[in-house]
Amino acid sequence: MAPKKSELPISLREKIVSLRENDLSYREIGKKVNVCFSTVRYIIKRHKERGYTSNNLRSGRPKKLSLRIKRKIIREASKNPFVSAVTLANDVASTSGVQICAQSVRNVLHDAQIYGRSPRKKPLL
Numbered sequence: 409m410a411p412k413k414s415e416l417p418i419s420l421r422e423k424i425v426s427l428r429e430n431d432l433s434y435r436e437i438g439k440k441v442n443v444c445f446s447t448v449r450y451i452i453k454r455h456k457e458r459g460y461t462s463n464n465l466r467s468g469r470p471k472k473l474s475l476r477i478k479r480k481i482i483r484e485a486s487k488n489p490f491v492s493a494v495t496l497a498n499d500v501a502s503t504s505g506v507q508i509c510a511q512s513v514r515n516v517l518h519d520a521q522i523y524g525r526s527p528r529k530k531p532l533l
Contacts, residue, residue: 416443416451421461424451473516477504481513482520493517493524 420441427437434452438445455461473481480503481496493510501507517523 415463416447418462421451421455424448425455425461428452472506472508473512477506478516478520480504481516482522485517485522 420443424437424441424443427440428434428448432440434445434448437443437448441448451461477500481500484496484499485491493513496513497508497510500513514524
């Protein structure tokens, strides 16, 4: 497995750039901020190319459901465990204006460890 990568905080990157502007070497900066000198060099290089040190936008499709809508789905399913995913999807569409399919509702519920339940079948007496 490849090693995990973590981003440095923007404040630390800004500090690295300011130290470089004060004519410190990569190794001196690395020792001061406790970062590898190659990381310092990479941050300075990106700052020269782009002109800023903040993170780039991530590629990929943006999420359709916000945390607020997800909490609403979980709350409604917890209140009434026998409501269907289709009904919850229609409820979300009417209240928030976001069109989602029933499978998206199921995915949210599964992430919250709420699984499909049905009432117990009792024999007719």
